[in-house]
Structures are given as C-alpha cells and as structure tokens.
Amino acid sequence: MGDSFLDTFLGHPADGTFMAWLADGGLWAALIAVAAVVGWWVVRIILRRGLRQAVQGLDQHEATADVGMAVQAADSWISNFLVAAVFGIAAVLGILHVLGNNIDPAIDYLKDAGSATGNWLATDGLRIVLILFMSWVVTRVARRVIPRVMSSIMLGQASTADHDEVLKRSETLSSVFVGAAVALIYVSALFMVLTELSVPIGPVLGGFGIAGIAVGFGAQYLVRDLIAGIFILAENQYRTGDVVTIAGISGLVESINLRRTVLRDLDGQVHVIPNGEITVASNKTKYWSRVNLDIGVAYKEDVDRVIEVLNEIGEEIAADPYYGLMLITPPQVLRLNSLDDSAVTFKMLGDCKPMKQWEIMGEMRKRIKTRLDAEGIEIPFPHQTVYWGDAQPPFRPEVVADAVRDTHVPPTMAPAAKPETTPTAEPTPVEVKPTVGSQDDLEMTPERREELLAAIAMAAASRVADATSMDIQARTLLVDTADSE
CATH class of the missing domain: 2.30.30.60 (SH3 type barrels.)
Incomplete structure (x- = not known):
C-alpha cells in the first residue's frame, strides 16, 4: 500500500510517534471532532432562533399562549441536548472509522434499531404519540375552558357589587374541576398506552376497584363534605x-x-x-335584611292612635342622618298581629342593608319606649284577674280590712257549769293599715291587690285555727261536765 498524502506531507514519520498517529488518521479524527462541535453550535443557534420566533408567534394569540410556554420550556432540551446527542453519535462513529476500527456492527445496530423504531412508530408508536398528544391538548383546553365557563355562569347569577367575591369562588371551584378533569384525562391516557403496549389492564382495573371500595368506605364522610362544599360555593x-x-x-x-x-x-x-x-x-x-318588631300595648289604648304613633317613629328613624342611610324602606306597622293575654301586639316591618337590622331595632325600641311614655300609652306587663265565682259581692278593700281586723278578736268559750269563772279582758282591736295609699284612697294598684290577697289568706288561716281551738274547748267542757255528774 502506498504512502498517503498526510504521510508524505508529514515526512514519513517513524512508527509509534505522535506524528505517525496523526498520519494514520488522528488528524482526521481531530477534524471530525471539531466539525461536530461547530456543527452542533451552528444548528443550535438556528434552532433557537426558529423556536423563539415560534414562541413569539404563539404568544400573540391567547388561544395558543400555553403552547408557546411549552415550546419555550422545551427550547433548551431540544437545542442543546438532542442536537448534541445526534452530532456526538455521528462524530464518535466517524472518529472510530478513521482510526481503523470496525464500526460495521454499530452501523448495523443503528440500522436495525432505526428500522424497528420506524416500524413501531408507524404502528403502535404513532397511536401512542397521538394518545399522548391528544391528552396534552385536551388538558390544555380544560385548563382554559373550565375557568371561563365557571366565571361566566357565576357572574351571570351575581350582582355587580359581588364581582370580586364571585371571582374568588369561581377560582376555587375551577381549580377543583380542572384537577378532577386532568386526573381523569391522565388516567385514561395511561390505560390506553398500556393497552397499546399489550400490557393487560384487567388486573390493574381490579386492583383500582378494590382500592376504590376501601377508600370509599373510609372516606365517605370526606367525599360527602366535598360534594356539599361544591354546591354551597356554586349556588352561593x-x-x-x-x-x-x-x-x-x-x-x-x-x-x-x-x-x-x-x-x-x-x-x-x-x-x-x-x-x-x-x-x-x-x-x-344576603343582599338585604329586614327589621321585624312586635310591639305590645294595653287593651285600653286606641288602636288607630297606636298605629299612627308607631308609623311616625318609623318615619323619624328613616329621616335620621345616621340610621336613615342603613334603611331601604321605613319601618311601618304591617298589621295588628295578635291579641295576647295582657297586650295587643302590632308587627312592624322594614327593609335595611345587610347586618344592620339589629342596630336599627335596638334604636327603634329605645325610641318607641320614650315616645309611648310621652304619649301616655301603656306598655303592659303580665297580670292575672282573680275570679270569685257567681253571685259574689264585689271586691272592696275596706271590707277586707274590717274582716282582717275582726279576725284578731277571737271569741272565748266559758264553761256552763262554772259561771263564777272570771271573764277575760276584751283584747284591743288591731288596726290594719294598708302600706300603699290611705284608707280613704280606694284606688286599686297591683301592690295593694297583692297585699289584700295576702291579708285574706291570713284571715282564712286564723279562722281555721280559731275553729280548731273552739272544738278543743268544747270537747274539754263536755268531758268536765261528765266527770262532775
């Protein structure tokens, strides 16, 4: 074999030297490595520019903003690691080849792997990729559509003043529904991918079923609370x-x-x-509250006059610079509500702002008490009337006083067989003075009535005691007479 260009160019270096290694292919290996780095750098720059332009185009439209964020997140992985892996594998194979190594097994392996991957992608792989892609798309759609639908529904049922509160509730419910939808989508996609990979999902579904029953029994109260909470928030x-x-x-x-x-x-x-x-x-x-008052007056009062006074009080508090701002409608008498044991009761109603009804009712009770006292209208208290029976003389205080006075002069019983017994001195009568009013003042008050009733009870008890004493004296006299005979 003839000398190569590099061997001739380098002056036929001796074997085992660095120059000989360069002439045998080391220089080509270095050039391949440098070319791989430069190619990776150039392709990286081109890909990053293209991805950035794609992200900007996607971010301009609200419907594709999420896709733009996903592409931007994948920018570094695609432009750095994926391209570097491709150029790195090509550079290693080229370096091994120029250094005289047999790379045919690696090439054959890559060809077989590429062929198998291509066949798999053309059949099962394509379906799996479509499943994952559709799951991702449906998840993105759910994350954007569900919050909008919840906000539109809840804002349509609320007033303008509750806008911020409704948005908070819609965000809470949206997060719940989005989480449930995403979990359902991911679980469905997982089962579909397992099916494409020929993994039996029957045992998996059975295990999930058993676990679901166990969790259902243990967390039934929690599930009930969550469902009730969803309806409470959704229905406001x-x-x-x-x-x-x-x-x-x-x-x-x-x-x-x-x-x-x-x-x-x-x-x-x-x-x-x-x-x-x-x-x-x-x-x-919720939205508004109501003033609800029951006012009782004595039976002797004029009903029309009482209604007029109460309505005037309602108009006065509605014109008040402080309480009037709390009211929506002035409190007015609705009707004569009931005829009770001790009072005639009127019902007053009026609408007011939320949580202001208790403050307004407190002020109204104060004003009603003051006004009724000024008008001489009696606010009664519970009392009872004593019924003495048919054909009984009328209840007169002076008669009761005389009866009480007489009870303090007990009669004496002298024995008939002993007329020489010295008569006892006649006791001095006890004068009963009423504590309320004078003897000439016959006006009946509740205090005097109670006092006279107590005096009557004492007189009755005294009569019973005197009768018992007389009976004992009579029995003693009969016994003495029988003994003397």
Whole structure:
C-alpha cells in the first residue's frame, strides 16, 4: 500500500510517534471532532432562533399562549441536548472509522434499531404519540375552558357589587374541576398506552376497584363534605362575612372551603362545621335584611292612635342622618298581629342593608319606649284577674280590712257549769293599715291587690285555727261536765 498524502506531507514519520498517529488518521479524527462541535453550535443557534420566533408567534394569540410556554420550556432540551446527542453519535462513529476500527456492527445496530423504531412508530408508536398528544391538548383546553365557563355562569347569577367575591369562588371551584378533569384525562391516557403496549389492564382495573371500595368506605364522610362544599360555593348559599344559621348554630361566617365552614357566635366561640352536616342553611344577611318588631300595648289604648304613633317613629328613624342611610324602606306597622293575654301586639316591618337590622331595632325600641311614655300609652306587663265565682259581692278593700281586723278578736268559750269563772279582758282591736295609699284612697294598684290577697289568706288561716281551738274547748267542757255528774 502506498504512502498517503498526510504521510508524505508529514515526512514519513517513524512508527509509534505522535506524528505517525496523526498520519494514520488522528488528524482526521481531530477534524471530525471539531466539525461536530461547530456543527452542533451552528444548528443550535438556528434552532433557537426558529423556536423563539415560534414562541413569539404563539404568544400573540391567547388561544395558543400555553403552547408557546411549552415550546419555550422545551427550547433548551431540544437545542442543546438532542442536537448534541445526534452530532456526538455521528462524530464518535466517524472518529472510530478513521482510526481503523470496525464500526460495521454499530452501523448495523443503528440500522436495525432505526428500522424497528420506524416500524413501531408507524404502528403502535404513532397511536401512542397521538394518545399522548391528544391528552396534552385536551388538558390544555380544560385548563382554559373550565375557568371561563365557571366565571361566566357565576357572574351571570351575581350582582355587580359581588364581582370580586364571585371571582374568588369561581377560582376555587375551577381549580377543583380542572384537577378532577386532568386526573381523569391522565388516567385514561395511561390505560390506553398500556393497552397499546399489550400490557393487560384487567388486573390493574381490579386492583383500582378494590382500592376504590376501601377508600370509599373510609372516606365517605370526606367525599360527602366535598360534594356539599361544591354546591354551597356554586349556588352561593352564603359567603365569608354573612350571618347564618347552619346545623343549629348561628354566627358570623369567618371562612369557608370545600370541606368545612367556620362560624363565630355572639359569645366569641368558634364552631367548625363539616359541610356534609349542613342540611338547611339560613342566611340572615344576603343582599338585604329586614327589621321585624312586635310591639305590645294595653287593651285600653286606641288602636288607630297606636298605629299612627308607631308609623311616625318609623318615619323619624328613616329621616335620621345616621340610621336613615342603613334603611331601604321605613319601618311601618304591617298589621295588628295578635291579641295576647295582657297586650295587643302590632308587627312592624322594614327593609335595611345587610347586618344592620339589629342596630336599627335596638334604636327603634329605645325610641318607641320614650315616645309611648310621652304619649301616655301603656306598655303592659303580665297580670292575672282573680275570679270569685257567681253571685259574689264585689271586691272592696275596706271590707277586707274590717274582716282582717275582726279576725284578731277571737271569741272565748266559758264553761256552763262554772259561771263564777272570771271573764277575760276584751283584747284591743288591731288596726290594719294598708302600706300603699290611705284608707280613704280606694284606688286599686297591683301592690295593694297583692297585699289584700295576702291579708285574706291570713284571715282564712286564723279562722281555721280559731275553729280548731273552739272544738278543743268544747270537747274539754263536755268531758268536765261528765266527770262532775
């Protein structure tokens, strides 16, 4: 074999030297390595420019912004590692060839692998790639469509003032639905890929079924709470800051999520209520509230005059510079609500802003008490009337006083067989003085009525005691008479 150009150019160097290695192919190996690095650098620059232009074009449209972000994330991997791997494999094979190594097995292996990969990609691989690509597309669509649909639905049911609150609730629900949709898509794609790879999914599905039953029994209350929380947020039954009654507990809603609602009652106690325990939710401050008052007056009062006074009080508080801003409609008498045991009750109603009804009702009670006192309209308290029976004389205080006075002069019973017994001195009558009013003042007050009733009870007890004493004296007299005979 003749000398090569490099061998002649380098002056026929001796075997075993570096120059001989260069002449035998070392120089070509170095040139191949440098060419691979330069080729990688040039292709990398070209690919990065093309990818950046593609990302800019995708970012200009909202519908393809997510795709642009994905391409930008893959930029470094594609332009650096993938291209470097291709040029590196080509450079290694070229260097081995020029150095006199047999690279035919590697070439054959690459040909077989490429042929097998091509055949696989043409059949199963293409389907798997399509499955993964469609899963990615559906996931991107779900992440963009679900939040928009939730926002449009919930904003259509809410007022303008609740815009920020509705957006927060829609974001919460959107994250839940997006997570569920993405999980379902990924699981479906996994099973489809396993099917394409000829992996039996029957045992896998059976295992998932058994695990699902076990988790279902263990987490049934959690699932119930989550489902109830989704409906509470979606239907806007109540929100943070509302005063509600749920699960028999009333309080201010401090926080709410998919699993539980936190209430703080008037005593400052915090109640954590699982959403699954809520069957009826009573919201006292949604959009507007209502002033609801029951006012009782005495039966003797003029009904029309009372209605007129109460309506005037409602108009006055509606004209107040402070309380009037809280009211939507002035509180007015709705009707004569009931005829109770001790009072005639009127119902007053008026609409107001949320959570202002308690402050307004407190002020109205104050004004009603002051005004009714000024008008001389009696606000009654419970009392009872004593019924003495048919054909009984009327109840007169002076008669009761005389009866009480007479009960303090007990009659004496002298023995008939002993007339010489010295008569006892007549006791001095005890005068009963009423504590309320004078004897001439016969006006009946509740205090005097109670006092006279107590005096009657004492007189009755005294009569029973006197009768018992007389019976004992009579029995003693009969016994003494029988003994003397």
